[in-house]
Amino acid sequence: MVKKAVIRLEHVTASYDGHTALEDVTLTVYEGDFLGIIGPNGGGKTTLLKVILGLVKPERGHVEVLGTTPSQARHRIGYVPQAIDFDPDFPIQVVDVVRMGCLKYLKFGNGGYQGCQENINQVMRQMGVWDLRDRQMGRLSGGERQRVLIARALVTDPEILLLDEPTASVDSQFQSTIYEVLSRLNEKMTICLVSHDIGVISSYVEKVACLNQQLFYHGEKEITEEMLMKTYRCPVDLIAHGVPHRVLKHHG
Amino acid sequence: MNLFHFEFFQNALLAGILVSIACAVIGTYVVINRIVFITGGIAHAAYGGIGLGVFLGLNPVVGAVIFSLMAALGMGTVSYKTKQRIDTLIGVMWAVGMAIGIIFADLTHGYQAGLMSYLFGSILTISKTDLVLMGGLDILVVGMAILFYRQWLSISFDPEFSEIMGLPVKRFYLLLLSLTALTVVVVMRMVGIIMVIALLTIPPAIANRFFTSLKKIMAFACLLGILFTVAGMVISFYLDLTSGAMIILVAGVAYFVSLAVTPKRERAKNVL
Numbered sequence: 001m002v003k004k005a006v007i008r009l010e011h012v013t014a015s016y017d018g019h020t021a022l023e024d025v026t027l028t029v030y031e032g033d034f035l036g037i038i039g040p041n042g043g044g045k046t047t048l049l050k051v052i053l054g055l056v057k058p059e060r061g062h063v064e065v066l067g068t069t070p071s072q073a074r075h076r077i078g079y080v081p082q083a084i085d086f087d088p089d090f091p092i093q094v095v096d097v098v099r100m101g102c103l104k105y106l107k108f109g110n111g112g113y114q115g116c117q118e119n120i121n122q123v124m125r126q127m128g129v130w131d132l133r134d135r136q137m138g139r140l141s142g143g144e145r146q147r148v149l150i151a152r153a154l155v156t157d158p159e160i161l162l163l164d165e166p167t168a169s170v171d172s173q174f175q176s177t178i179y180e181v182l183s184r185l186n187e188k189m190t191i192c193l194v195s196h197d198i199g200v201i202s203s204y205v206e207k208v209a210c211l212n213q214q215l216f217y218h219g220e221k222e223i224t225e226e227m228l229m230k231t232y233r234c235p236v237d238l239i240a241h242g243v244p245h246r247v248l249k250h251h252g
Numbered sequence: 253m254n255l256f257h258f259e260f261f262q263n264a265l266l267a268g269i270l271v272s273i274a275c276a277v278i279g280t281y282v283v284i285n286r287i288v289f290i291t292g293g294i295a296h297a298a299y300g301g302i303g304l305g306v307f308l309g310l311n312p313v314v315g316a317v318i319f320s321l322m323a324a325l326g327m328g329t330v331s332y333k334t335k336q337r338i339d340t341l342i343g344v345m346w347a348v349g350m351a352i353g354i355i356f357a358d359l360t361h362g363y364q365a366g367l368m369s370y371l372f373g374s375i376l377t378i379s380k381t382d383l384v385l386m387g388g389l390d391i392l393v394v395g396m397a398i399l400f401y402r403q404w405l406s407i408s409f410d411p412e413f414s415e416i417m418g419l420p421v422k423r424f425y426l427l428l429l430s431l432t433a434l435t436v437v438v439v440m441r442m443v444g445i446i447m448v449i450a451l452l453t454i455p456p457a458i459a460n461r462f463f464t465s466l467k468k469i470m471a472f473a474c475l476l477g478i479l480f481t482v483a484g485m486v487i488s489f490y491l492d493l494t495s496g497a498m499i500i501l502v503a504g505v506a507y508f509v510s511l512a513v514t515p516k517r518e519r520a521k522n523v524l
Contacts (some may be wrong), residue, residue, distance in 0.1 A: 106419075
């Protein structure tokens with residue numbers, strides 16, 4: 001059986017904040033994939049997600065998501081941003097953050113808003129944030145916030161889940177919990193996450209791509225030395241940390 | 253002599269209450285969206301409209317509405333596109349608005365004293381028309397706030413995610429700035445252009461230290477606004493000082509006291 005392509009990028013070039021972030025990127029993600037994209041900071045990872053969401057318009061190339069344009073499809077995507085820039089005093093409770101996911105039913109509606117409300121309870125328990133529901137968002141720890149943002153993406157009942165550095169501010173104990181949750185979710189939806197942390201990403205995801213303006217992807221869970229060399233053109237700090245060696249030992 | 257028996261004081265009191273309602277609702281959004289300085293820019297740009305209105309022999313409020321709306325939409329559009337250097341643009345509009353007002357005032361023979369009242373406010377000369385205007389603004393502002401409560405909360409917190417959820421983020425942002433502009437023009441009659449920012453920001457800022465829900469902040473800010481305006485008016489009457497300035501001083505003192513008390517941050521530290 002041929003799997004359905006849910007995200008298709010063809011020769012996409014895009015810039016963000018005035019400089020080229022993606023150069024001639026071609027990528028196909030199939031239904032049910034669990035794809036991890038690694039690359040250095042500033043390598044265009046966030047821009048790639050924003051192109052898929054239609055928040056950044058590519059200068060060249062073609063993008064198709066769920067058989068249509070990104071802006072037509074984006075309400076069917078669950079998006080977990082790396083971090084939201086907000087004031088810790090911002091007066092919003094955790095349950096109100098999660099409830100933001102239901103807003104799409106105001107537009108794409110048919111009375112789905114009520115059903116979404118009922119979904120909140122279950123999703124928040126699943127992510128272990130139900131007990132935090134009355135807390136102020138700005139008063140949570142980094143890991144708690146991350147779980148709330150994942151819960152917010154999940155109440156939208158997405159077909160694709162996009163995550164930007166989902167473990168960046170999470171302690172190592174909880175990192176594996178998040179990945180286990182993602183593995184379970186992957187039974188129902190396509191997942192695509194980006195991270196600079198090669199070690200964590202490669203032990204959980206099914207397929208790995210490398211991104212540093214250009215994308216290197218063989219459709220497999222294998223990072224070759226060549227891919228790393230191309231991705232991390234100036235990998236001084238990475239080699240210093242010994243990270244590529246560890247990955248190559250595991251999967252080389 | 254009971255102050256509350258005078259008609260001018262009853263009008264001023266009612267004006268204080270009406271203005272506090274609009275300021276609490278709009279001010280809360282201004283504070284949480286961190287657009288205090290855009291609001292200041294809108295207020296000062298309005299002065300250009302007042303000068304033009306006086307020069308052309310129109311009602312200065314009409315000129316102020318036009319100028320403040322233009323400033324709001326202009327700054328809103330630019331700040332939405334680029335997050336960079338918006339403070340420079342605000343500063344320029346701030347000063348240019350004032351300059352236009354002053355030049356038009358120079359070009360207008362005679363009539364100068366009235367312009368001062370827009371700078372510093374003249375709460376004790378509030379007319380019935382002003383009260384009707386303020387009441388109308390309250391209905392508009394409160395109605396919008398109830399109608400779009402979830403949308404505005406969501407957009408203020410995370411505009412990008414709101415856009416993904418299909419909300420017309422830019423339109424809501426410009427609508428908020430337009431309502432802010434109208435509020436500024438109406439509040440200006442009370443405390444004047446220069447001090448309008450204080451009445452918009454101090455009550456919600458204090459309320460935000462005690463409450464974590466937007467609704468409660470708005471309600472508490474409203475009570476605080478009424479308290480500040482009434483206290484300021486009474487004090488200014490007995491000491492024979494400028495009422496607008498006294499209102500702001502009362503509010504300012506309350507703000508610094510609330511900073512000293514800081515119940516919320518202390519508690520939050522213990523929880524973490």
